[in-house]
Amino acid sequence: MVLIRSAHDLSESASFTPPPVAGPPRLRSQYRYLFPDLADDPMAGCFAGTDEAGTIARLKEFEEATRLPLTPPAALLMRLPAAYTYFGQFLNHDISAPIGGIVEDPEAIPPAGVIGTADPPGLGKTWRADRATILARILNEQGNPLMLASLYGDWPDTDDPDIAALYKADGMRFRLARTAVPSKQEFSDIDLDPETIIHATGAPDLPRRGRAALIADRRNDGNLILSQLHLAFLRVHNRAVAALQPKLGRGPACFRAARQLVTWHYHWLILNDFLPRLLSRSVLRRPLSEWQPRGGASRAVPMEFTTAAFRFGHSMVGRAYDFNANFGVGGRIARAASLTELFRFTSAQNMGHLDGPARQVPDHWVIDWDRMTSGRNLGRRSGHGGAERIDLSFAPDMLNVAGDATVAEHGSILFRNLLRGFHRRIPFGQKLAEACGVPVLDRDQLRAALPRHVSPSGDFPSPLAAAEALGMLEEMPAWLYMLCESKALERGARVGPTASRIIADTIVGLMLGEDGSLLRQEGGDWHPRDSILRDRNGQALETLRGFLLFSAED
Secondary structure, eight states: OOOBOOOOOSSSOOSOOOOOOSSSOOOOBOEEOSSHHHHHSTTTTOOTTOOHHHHHHHHHHHHHHHOOOSSOOOOOEEEEETHHHHHHHHHHHHHOOEEEBTTBOGGGSOSOOOOOOSSOTTTTOSOOOOHHHHHHHEEESOSSTTSSHHHHTTOTTOSOHHHHTTBOTTSSSBOOEEOBOOOHHHHHTTTOOGGGOOOOTTOEEOOEETTEEOSSBGGGGSSHHHHHHHHHHHHHHHHHHHHHHHHHOSSHHHHHHHHHHHHHHHHHHIIIIIHHHHSOTTTTTSOGGGOOOTTOSOSSEEHHIIIIITOTHHHHOOSEEOOSSSBSTTOSSBSSEEHHHHHHSSTTTGGGOSSSOOSSOBGGGOOOHHHHHSOTTTTOSSSSSEEEOSSSOOOGGGGTTTTOSOHHHHOOHHHHHHHHHHHTTOOOHHHHHHHTTOOOOOHHHHHHHSOOOOOSSSSSSSHHHHHHHTTTTTSOOHHHHHHHHHHHHHTTSSOOHHHHHHHHHHHHHHHHTOTTSGGGSTTSOOOGGGSSOBOTTSOBOOSHHHHHHHHTOO
16 A cells, blocks of 8 residues: 555546556555345335436435524534544544546556545436446555554555655654644734643644645544544554564564554454444444454455445534643633634644644644543533534534535535435445344334424425435435434434444454454454553553553653
8 A cells, every 4th residue: 555645536537636656556455245236226225216316306305404504403412532433533544545436447546646535526426337337446545444554554664755754764663743833922913812822832743744744544634633643543653663672673573563563452442442332232242353244354345334334423523622721621712622623723724823824733732632532521412522422413514614625516414425325326224224134213213313403495394304205214325324223223322233233244354354453363362451552550551542641641
């Protein structure tokens, strides 16, 4: 794998063709379908009594009915710290980076360019390809999904100069930069007392060159929480090198051991902290390490996973966050950091600096992982303590321009997710539930799970009314169905059983397909207690909270 930075399009020819760069041929992997027979059905994801254009028209009508009034419904929070939302986004990027399009051979696309958005142009077309064409024309730039290629790329000994630039000259550690220092005048100009601001002076930051973060997967600079999470992994790797070097010395052996150790910690967190907090308890009745995935071990990522089952994170995104001492509970500047502000702190958005361009995050915007991983305020009806519940209620900024430049062309992220499922031939949720051996939600359960807020536009007064009139209680797009399943069966606190089975199949299958994964470790019983990495109190890093707090230790 080389630097992931290419535009990608899942339906038509990519609108951006980057120049080639020096380096090895890109290692890519395949996508697949867990239920190929369902995808082969000519009517897969197409409403009964309509053609493809008619289905898109119905999806658009539903999207219009979901638009929020000026005063949106109050947020409902999960008992889950906000950091888990963005760990899920990091995980998704590490699994899937699609490239190619139905009318363009992905092998003809050079190994270069920036992955800037998950919502490529062309989603509005009114025809679909067959399953074989989709799988032949859409490939995954993550050649080893789930193995932290989004962090490490091709390793420091690569011939690719862009990946080599991520590492220090010793070939073992990642390069890091330092946060920017705003002038006192910049605060005074916006009527803030500069003496009251808390600064993380000299704190590490992602290195940047111009408007690009120097990381292997530049999608991870899409918002400030995600970029700080990526930075946390870089820092943990560097600390692993420091811990291992006295025994292994300087050189490739030390780097490989550190990479392996960080990967096992990552896999441990996925299997023992992240997924157990989110999957249906019906799936968790047996340990995930003992799960037998459908189809066995595979490097191929299921379309049902990446297009429907693992897209619940959009619903978990909060409206604002208890981010740090400046922007949070008791904050010196504001009571919370807004979602819009957090999207401004990217290389592409000019770092959201107070006064003019900046290449680094200002030092009063460094994340406080204690706040972002703590249990304070969790489960309250409003507040900024945790992730929002998994349902069809979205943070308002998620339904407009947050992090996306094509909203005018494709509408809200809800509509883009619906179109993506339709174009990839994902069957309706009821069909997937049956295929997974899960009881199908009845009409009353779906009614109870659908939002009833008054829509300011469209032909229907509410999302519920639109779903009833458009036939969605009988045939519901898989992504919507899985959100409703979470609301109906888990009160939005966990993913429902259909999505949970697909997620478990995918994650365990990918780990079993890689020699270096935790599940392929001899004996399969590695535990963070076996790691040389411990926090300042000597405790093992058994949770995401412990891992992130460790990353921030001096």
